[in-house]
Amino acid sequence: MMKVLANDGLTQSGIDALKENGFEVITDKVAQENLITYINEYQVKVLLVRSATKVTKEMVDNCPSLEIIGRGGVGMDNIEVAYAREKGKHVINTPAASSESVAELVFAHLFSGSRFLQDSNRQMPVKGNTEFAKLKKKYEAGIELRGKTIGIVGIGRIGQEVARIALGLGMKVIASDTRIGKASVRVDFYNQQYINVEIETEPLEQLIQHSDFITLHVPAQNGPIIGKAELEKMKTGAAIVNCARGGVIDEEALIEALDSGKLAFAGLDVFENEPTPSEKILTHPKISLTPHTGAATEEAQDRIGTELANQIASILLVK
Numbered sequence: 261m262m263k264v265l266a267n268d269g270l271t272q273s274g275i276d277a278l279k280e281n282g283f284e285v286i287t288d289k290v291a292q293e294n295l296i297t298y299i300n301e302y303q304v305k306v307l308l309v310r311s312a313t314k315v316t317k318e319m320v321d322n323c324p325s326l327e328i329i330g331r332g333g334v335g336m337d338n339i340e341v342a343y344a345r346e347k348g349k350h351v352i353n354t355p356a357a358s359s360e361s362v363a364e365l366v367f368a369h370l371f372s373g374s375r376f377l378q379d380s381n382r383q384m385p386v387k388g389n390t391e392f393a394k395l396k397k398k399y400e401a402g403i404e405l406r407g408k409t410i411g412i413v414g415i416g417r418i419g420q421e422v423a424r425i426a427l428g429l430g431m432k433v434i435a436s437d438t439r440i441g442k443a444s445v446r447v448d449f450y451n452q453q454y455i456n457v458e459i460e461t462e463p464l465e466q467l468i469q470h471s472d473f474i475t476l477h478v479p480a481q482n483g484p485i486i487g488k489a490e491l492e493k494m495k496t497g498a499a500i501v502n503c504a505r506g507g508v509i510d511e512e513a514l515i516e517a518l519d520s521g522k523l524a525f526a527g528l529d530v531f532e533n534e535p536t537p538s539e540k541i542l543t544h545p546k547i548s549l550t551p552h553t554g555a556a557t558e559e560a561q562d563r564i565g566t567e568l569a570n571q572i573a574s575i576l577l578v579k
């Protein structure tokens with residue numbers, strides 16, 4: 261039986277689909293430093309990872325049994341993709357499976373920040389029954405999303421899902437993208453009517469100046485694309501969400517912008533120092549936090565599992 265090691269977990273639907281195709285699925289969590297030995301000992305043919313396990317050049321070179329490296333998710337910055345492909349390994353991912361979930365999390369952060377939920381949820385258990393009126397006063401300056409401008413940086417699959425939800429909420433959508441000039445977004449309504457909206461992209465600098473909310477949907481970068489200079493150009497009272505990759509926003513500059521009142525709030529699902537974000541970020545009252553859970557819904561993980569199983573079967577069983 262061909263062995264699949266799902267080192268960062270796999271949904272039952274994915275496990276079942278692989279088993280139906282005759283694969284043996286191992287869901288042991290093997291420590292990074294023991295992976296090469298484990299893969300060789302059990303002659304693992306497929307290694308599945310999410311963002312936790314790193315697939316290094318050393319693994320590619322020293323695991324001859326390995327034919328497929330599968331990323332359950334989108335970003336492959338934890339995998340030496342080009343090197344692995346050069347050495348004849350298949351490297352696959354599931355680029356479309358989690359777009360809706362990530363986009364919904366963006367709005368969870370936007371709704372949270374615009375009504376102070378992150379701070380309220382920290383304060384209410386401690387002060388809720390003694391200082392209720394004081395807390396109510398503190399959180400009185402909430403804002404609506406309707407009518408505001410959302411700037412989407414990266415209008416790929418996830419960016420387009422964000423646009424769809426934003427348009428449904430009555431927001432104005434603007435976007436910037438280094439590769440896409442124009443995106444066509446179909447907005448569906450429950451009564452099965454829909455509208456098509458064309459979104460033309462504009463330079464990042466322009467987007468930064470015009471947005472009430474900025475949300476980032478770009479791959480891992482070599483350095484921040486939103487640093488001190490960009491934060492200074494944002495509207496006073498604007499907000500920013502990062503459900504893309506840690507490091508895309510300069511965290512020090514972000515804290516300064518929040519403390520000075522330049523920015524109203526931030527929503528962060530990803531961090532510069534994952535999995536150990538800085539104390540300042542974790543305790544900031546103006547930051548809504550999630551621990552890299554953009555794709556962590558039952559629906560997205562189900563789609564990821566079955567999609568990986570199908571891709572694996574079509575590579576290994578058609579030979």
Ligand SMILES: O=C(O)[C@H](O)COP(=O)(O)O
Nearest residue numbers: 310311312333334335555
């Ligand atoms: O790139 C992705 O797909 C997301 O960052 C999800 O990462 P995860 O699989 O570790 O949740």
